[in-house]
Amino acid sequence: MSPTVFAPWNNPEEKPLIRFENVTKKFGEFVAIDDLSLDIYAQEFFALLGPSGCGKTTMMRMLAGFETPTTGRIELAGQDIAQVPPNKRAVNMMFQSYALFPHLSIWDNIAFGLRRDKMPKDAIEARVAEMLKLTRLEKFARRKPHQISGGQRQRVALARSLAKAPKLLLLDEPLGALDKKLRQDTQFELMDIQESTGTTFVIVTHDQEEAMTVASRVAVMDEGRIIQVATPAEIYEAPNSVYVADFIGDVNIIEARTKAVGAEQYHLDWADGQAPLTATSALPFSEGQQAHLAIRPEKIRITTERPEDAPNALQGKVLDIAYLGNLSTYHVELPGGQVIKAQTANTRRIARRDITWEDPVWISWSATAGVLLAQ
Amino acid sequence: MKRMTWFNVTSLTLGFAFLYLPMIILVIYSFNASKLVTVWAGFSTRWYGELLQNEAFLNAAWVTIKVAVISSSIATVLGTMAAYVLVRGGRFMGRTLFSGMIYAPLVMPEVITGLSLLLLFIGIGLDRGVLTIVLAHTTFSMCYVSVVVSSRLVSFDRSLEEAALDLGSSPWEAFRLVTLPIIAPAVISGWLLAFTLSLDDLVIASFTAGPSATTLPIKIFSAVRLGVSPEINALSTIMIAIVTVGVITASLVSKHSSLRAQEDARAAERPAT
Numbered sequence: 001m002s003p004t005v006f007a008p009w010n011n012p013e014e015k016p017l018i019r020f021e022n023v024t025k026k027f028g029e030f031v032a033i034d035d036l037s038l039d040i041y042a043q044e045f046f047a048l049l050g051p052s053g054c055g056k057t058t059m060m061r062m063l064a065g066f067e068t069p070t071t072g073r074i075e076l077a078g079q080d081i082a083q084v085p086p087n088k089r090a091v092n093m094m095f096q097s098y099a100l101f102p103h104l105s106i107w108d109n110i111a112f113g114l115r116r117d118k119m120p121k122d123a124i125e126a127r128v129a130e131m132l133k134l135t136r137l138e139k140f141a142r143r144k145p146h147q148i149s150g151g152q153r154q155r156v157a158l159a160r161s162l163a164k165a166p167k168l169l170l171l172d173e174p175l176g177a178l179d180k181k182l183r184q185d186t187q188f189e190l191m192d193i194q195e196s197t198g199t200t201f202v203i204v205t206h207d208q209e210e211a212m213t214v215a216s217r218v219a220v221m222d223e224g225r226i227i228q229v230a231t232p233a234e235i236y237e238a239p240n241s242v243y244v245a246d247f248i249g250d251v252n253i254i255e256a257r258t259k260a261v262g263a264e265q266y267h268l269d270w271a272d273g274q275a276p277l278t279a280t281s282a283l284p285f286s287e288g289q290q291a292h293l294a295i296r297p298e299k300i301r302i303t304t305e306r307p308e309d310a311p312n313a314l315q316g317k318v319l320d321i322a323y324l325g326n327l328s329t330y331h332v333e334l335p336g337g338q339v340i341k342a343q344t345a346n347t348r349r350i351a352r353r354d355i356t357w358e359d360p361v362w363i364s365w366s367a368t369a370g371v372l373l374a375q
Numbered sequence: 376m377k378r379m380t381w382f383n384v385t386s387l388t389l390g391f392a393f394l395y396l397p398m399i400i401l402v403i404y405s406f407n408a409s410k411l412v413t414v415w416a417g418f419s420t421r422w423y424g425e426l427l428q429n430e431a432f433l434n435a436a437w438v439t440i441k442v443a444v445i446s447s448s449i450a451t452v453l454g455t456m457a458a459y460v461l462v463r464g465g466r467f468m469g470r471t472l473f474s475g476m477i478y479a480p481l482v483m484p485e486v487i488t489g490l491s492l493l494l495l496f497i498g499i500g501l502d503r504g505v506l507t508i509v510l511a512h513t514t515f516s517m518c519y520v521s522v523v524v525s526s527r528l529v530s531f532d533r534s535l536e537e538a539a540l541d542l543g544s545s546p547w548e549a550f551r552l553v554t555l556p557i558i559a560p561a562v563i564s565g566w567l568l569a570f571t572l573s574l575d576d577l578v579i580a581s582f583t584a585g586p587s588a589t590t591l592p593i594k595i596f597s598a599v600r601l602g603v604s605p606e607i608n609a610l611s612t613i614m615i616a617i618v619t620v621g622v623i624t625a626s627l628v629s630k631h632s633s634l635r636a637q638e639d640a641r642a643a644e645r646p647a648t
């Protein structure tokens with residue numbers, strides 16, 4: 001049996017669960033969402049990623065029904081939902097503050113939505129028990145929200161929003177209040193739950209690591225527009241703009257003018273009196289066009305001798321070393337004053353510290369290591 | 376314990392004497408056997424007995440309690456509704472004007488409120504009695520309720536209501552099942568405030584009361600103009616006792632609930648087992 005890759009966005013036959021069609025949302029004069037179109041498919045774990053104020057929360061609140069678009073259409077399973085009030089939507093939301101009802105026990109919090117549906121009593125009991133089991137909260141059913149820890153509260157909020165088995169679950173910065181270790185554990189828990197329930201998740205986050213970990217696709221947003229929608233790997237390895245490259249992870253940007261030298265091969269003039277750099281790009285660049293070469297620090301090799309085989313090699317001196325335990329990042333200053341970051345994995349416990357501050361070093365990378373970006 | 380200096384003892388005595396001496400004298404004289412208020416003639420509970428026989432006082436007391444309960448209940452409902460709309464209603468036209476206007480009666484001289492209500496009741500031909508006092512008291516105590524409730528609503532996490540809507544409640548269910556239980560302490564203290572204000576109001580009640588209904592403060596005030604009688608002392612002592620018991624109960628209840636909240640907080644901090 002060959003595992004099929006989950007990629008409904010590549011299938012033109014697939015109908016999206018959510019469709020934003022030229023949606024604009026204005027608050028007075030302020031444009032929060034600017035003519036945005038986006039498809040999200042069933043069973044996706046979709047991440048909206050961007051700095052605060054980029055409009056990601058507004059998009060989520062429009063899906064939940066707390067805001068209506070100024071112009072444009074939002075469809076859920078083919079139906080325009082603009083006029084449907086929040087309490088009539090098959091969409092549930094997990095709030096950033098968790099919004100647990102402080103006067104109700106954990107059990108009653110989870111049962112709240114089921115009771116509104118006038119579900120029979122024994123069915124409610126069975127469903128709440130199932131949710132408590134899923135989120136490992138059985139012991140806390142009778143407690144009040146302020147009698148449990150932050151991580152447990154987060155799980156109650158998740159259980160409560162999943163209890164009604166919504167078509168779509170919205171998660172607004174769900175892990176923001178947790179410390180780093182707990183956050184990482186919870187990310188995997190979220191992914192397990194998403195997989196086992198088959199619910200479509202849309203998560204809003206400003207934490208790029210979180211988006212990369214959990215999501216099947218990531219939309220990087222800025223100022224009410226979507227800059228790029230792609231899988232985490234594509235976003236990281238093939239960003240479509242300097243903004244995306246810079247927002248996700250660490251990156252070196254070298255500005256240069258392009259000169260075509262072969263099929264998808266370019267020479268880059270990046271500084272006066274320096275040999276041109278070599279890079280490949282599937283996208284065409286015209287002669288002398290201003291471009292940006294984006295290279296991730298871990299794709300740059302740092303050596304004391306000039307490597308013989310490298311198509312791109314520059315000499316500089318070590319300005320700073322950031323030792324992170326598993327990794328070391330070297331800040332290398334080029335003669336022109338530009339600083340390039342190079343990263344190496346500390347795979348040996350007793351490190352050979354042959355490179356130290358002020359040392360002259362060579363940094364090098366292959367022709368395919370960087371991405372050539374027009375903007 | 377640190378010994379108090381003579382200066383501290385003196386200032387403490389003076390301060391408390393200033394606050395409580397009038398009331399202590401009143402309480403002592405309520406047990407005076409003599410009919411003359413200023414002459415002590417031995418201990419007696421005679422005036423308490425006579426008070427229970429005094430139909431006019433008992434009627435006034437009954438009217439006062441009836442008015443206080445009804446008007447504070449109506450004021451609580453109206454004041455809570457007004458606070459909810461002003462805090463939650465979003466930016467509608469003239470919102471600032473409305474929220475200013477709801478607090479204006481707080482600073483309005485009572486004489487003016489009373490007089491304008493009197494003119495209104497005469498204008499629409501409403502006979503003065505229990506109904507008019509209730510309406511008048513509702514009018515002025517409603518804004519106090521509104522102030523208390525809106526200060527609680529401002530600090531209320533809006534996403535709780537949104538969560539209720541999101542889980543399928545209608546807006547009314549969200550209010551009844553989530554908002555109201557959480558703001559209940561503010562609503563209750565608003566009610567208590569309105570009740571107390573109604574209980575001891577003299578000015579507005581004297582404008583709006585009619586011959587058929589007189590409240591206790593009016594009765595006491597008019598009785599005192601004919602001379603202080605020991606019965607009034609007895610009545611006042613009973614009111615002091617009620618207020619004292621009420622204040623102590625309220626502070627015990629709030630102390631108990633804050634202690635419980637502390638315990639809950641400690642329970643939450645304990646690692647989960």
